[in-house]
Amino acid sequence: MSDSVPVTVWITRTVKPGCEAGFERAMHEFAQRSLAQPGQLGVHITRPAPGAASRDYRIMRKFASRAALAAYHASREYLAWNEAVRGLTEGDPRVEELSGLESWFTPEGAPLRPLPQWKMALVTFLGVYPLTSLLPPFFGRLFAPLHPLLINIVTTGLVVALLTWIVMPLLTRFFRRWLHS
Template sequence: MERVHVAITRHVKPGCEAEFDRASRAFAIESSHDPGEAGVQLIGPLPGSTRGEYGILRTFDNREACDAFYASDRFAEFQESVAHLVEGDGVRRELTGLEAFFRGFGAPPPRWKMAIVTWIGVYPTVLLWTWLLAKPLAGAPYLLKAAVTITLAVVTLTWGVMPLLTRVLAPWIHAGREGRRG
């Protein structure tokens, strides 16, 4: 089954940021061991932002775990406990495909920016694995060489390169998005 990635964006009332941050962290820790929970990440406002926009990013093992979590009493109680700290309801979005690498606030960045960052990650990663595997796989059939190279490139991109690139390039990726809501 495919993992499910969900982003919820909340606008915190001025002066309530510290209390919301504490409540969110406690909830993240408390719920991090729920069945099907595969990870949670809390994101504070983007540097320079004055809008109090916070993100809660969750990954679930599958659709059933995701649906069960958001239908749970625990989630409803958390929502109720922070209602006085936030403006309106949170914006919930599922992240799919490349968008999951570009998790963040509001709408995803423009596709052309996602394509450029992805190319910056893919090109050197594929070249590196092709070079490193040239001798060890010298006599192997072409399809096997390609399968091994692509597998290692995907693993490297997923757990190393793309998270690093999206963090380092975040100011550019999200530039010009202040004031937009997804």
């Protein structure tokens, strides 16, 4: 993966009962300070719904590159934040890196917030359908003497590459207002 590709991570922390106010205060202060670090593209916090049984806070952070993520994890601010909330949370944070389809729908500069899945599915369909309808017959004729499995590997690789670097970035830009409305 190229170092200049944006990286998005979800951090889930389970707050101890009765420690919610202290965690919220510490989280807000840290979020404000950490955004001043180089390579920060945004932060979005999802709190448990009032009255919900869950005490999980989900923090989505977006970084300009893998190097910015590494610098963030090594920063004094991040290490101090982890130490400060250790007594307010249960266990270690759970971290997930978004690297699949979900990362297509978070263009640089857009607010980091969950999008309706039906909208993501529709835009993905608009990107996948033309490619999977046009490319297999074209490559089937072009590489007719080759084994069908090899043709399928080349076609699938091209579909994935086109979706990742051309089609989905264009579609998310084109549908940005609708996706984020």
